[in-house]
Amino acid sequence: MSLQRFQMFIRGEVCDATNDARYDSMDPATASAWATFPDASAADVDIAVKAAEQAFYGKEWRSLTATARGKLLRKLGDLISENTELLAQLESQENGKLIRETRGQVGYLPEFFYYMAGLADKVEGETLPIDKPDMMAYTIREPIGVVAAIIPWNSPLYLTAIKVAPALAAGNTVVIKPSEHASASIIELAKLAQQAGFPAGVLNVVTGFGPTAGSALTSHPLVRHIAFTGGSATARHVVRASAENFAHLSLELGGKSPQIVFPDADIDSAVNGIVAGVFAASGQSCVAGSRLLIHESIYEEVVQKIADRAARIQIGNPKDAATEMGPMTTEAQLNIAEKLVATALEEGATLRHGGQRPELGDASLTGWYYQPTLLECPKPSDTLMQEEVFGPVAAAIPFKTEEEALALANDSRFGLAAGIWTRDLARAHRLCRDVRSGIIWVNTYRVVSAMAPIGGFGESGYGRECGIDAVLSYTEKKTVWINLSDTPMADPFVMR
Incomplete structure (x- = not known):
């Protein structure tokens, strides 16, 4: 051709x-x-x-x-x-x-x-x-x-x-x-x-x-x-x-943007926002919300729902209207994602979904595909909690209090975006003030406008x-x- x-x-x-x-x-x-x-x-x-x-x-x-x-x-x-x-x-x-x-x-x-x-x-x-x-x-x-x-x-x-x-x-x-x-x-x-x-x-x-x-x-x-x-x-x-x-x-x-989920959040909406933030565009977004900070009282429920939704994501030809996740753009970026996941597992992370290249039914799709991947990390200092993947890989960790959530959110050398999931208006405003990020979305994620500054x-x-x-x-x-x-x-x- x-x-x-x-x-x-x-x-x-x-x-x-x-x-x-x-x-x-x-x-x-x-x-x-x-x-x-x-x-x-x-x-x-x-x-x-x-x-x-x-x-x-x-x-x-x-x-x-x-x-x-x-x-x-x-x-x-x-x-x-x-x-x-x-x-x-x-x-x-x-x-x-x-x-x-x-x-x-x-x-x-x-x-x-x-x-x-x-x-x-x-x-x-x-x-x-x-x-x-x-x-x-x-x-x-x-x-x-x-x-x-x-x-x-x-x-x-x-x-x-x-x-x-x-x-x-x-x-x-x-x-x-x-x-x-x-x-x-x-x-x-x-x-x-x-x-x-x-x-x-x-x-x-x-x-x-x-x-x-x-x-x-x-x-x-x-x-x-x-x-x-x-x-x-x-x-x-x-x-x-x-x-x-x-x-x-x-x-x-780049960024290593946190998504913070509190017990009073609309759980299904938060899960959809997390999926949109890290698996849409195969995770190749500067604002990818790939650090999942989830309150301990709802942690297992939210993590399981994310894993279940990740398992249902349709991976395939990006030109097919039914496809929900296409390939990564370059082989080099795919290799980076694989290396960071391997490092996370070596550091004690638990794999909840993904972690490998998918098997696709279409023999022509031999490109740079990677499964939507979710891991639980034991420590906020773990490599996957600190390094940008620029791929469909999320790392989750629980928190106990709002103060701990804020500390975890700001425990990064990056500060591009953040997502906050709560119905508590006062809490939302406190965190919008104190989280060190240039863009903060509350009860939504990955929204842009010509009128809204980005940085x-x-x-x-x-x-x-x-x-x-x-x-x-x-x-x-x-x-x-x-x-x-x-x-x-x-x-x-x-x-x-």
Whole structure:
């Protein structure tokens, strides 16, 4: 079978790498190649960044009013809506996510562009009540310049939208480096941006690998802001690379998010929330609620219900509407999950369900599948309670009191998300105040909105995406002083 052939998107045109190098992308469901992509070099990255820089200072983009930029974003949202099926199919193909989830996610994606379109002309400066009667001072918020967006493979379109939409709303230009495992849908998004009317060079896509294309992009001297989503190990490389250009940074990293279940919770709802938090998307979510903290009085009941529901999860072809869990995106990630489960068992954990690769009835599904897995860990310091799996693996432990639950929840170097399951409103508010996480869901889990900021504490990164904070993070504040006096300046050696 011939492989689909994709090209990069630079300066409004599709193109190959300057050295014609290419690599194969693998189908996670079958572990076979399905497409080829250009393997960008540092020279290709340089071309893309310079195209973005030229577009940033070019008259066509710079002369647009903020309202006009908003209209372009709204048009792009409309085009995404019109092409939902194409984008959803590509994303499911390249990362193995369920087609019903990619359809839902892409179907909601226009809302991010509509929201940011509305904010484009709401970025305002301030008139300062300055303490010098012969002076006037005010501030202006201006776009930063070229933005580098580094996108992982688990939700490429969504994670691109929450970076690109606010960056464009603020008036910046962007170079996207998607994961080598999931680039197709991002290339199609860039083509839709051109169709919407964005000037050439405003949105560019380079494909390739982190050590070459990613490193060249994050350290490029013309890049002024780096928006990165991924693991903390790669983030450290990004931070070091940014020392070359002193670029602004926003980092949305991993997590080991707790889900805390109290005796007064709706048990069935909590179980569904836990399943959604750790087994949906095969656990490949930064906010995966994989640390289950369950009150001792309901511990066995809840653990058994989770195990029973995990046993009924339909594993199979992600393109099948009946499938509830597809493959993991990469073989390397599957190996990490297997290693961490093996370590947990060596440390004394009890396996309640899963822990191995499933046997599937379809002989063509030879890809990177793993059973939904639930373990009970004896100690909160156990490896599985502390390390991010990024796979369908949950670790459970009981607690006695609210104070103990809080201590367990905060016993992590991460702080991205948390789930709290209780009908006690006062308890919910106490924990929302005291749990160290950037996102907290009460009696629900894995809900997003363009209006709600996303970001974490600790090793889960810094900066916020979505909401008005996102647009402001892609701007720089300038202070302007106006002398209102006709009197000549006094002593030039004394600062006023």
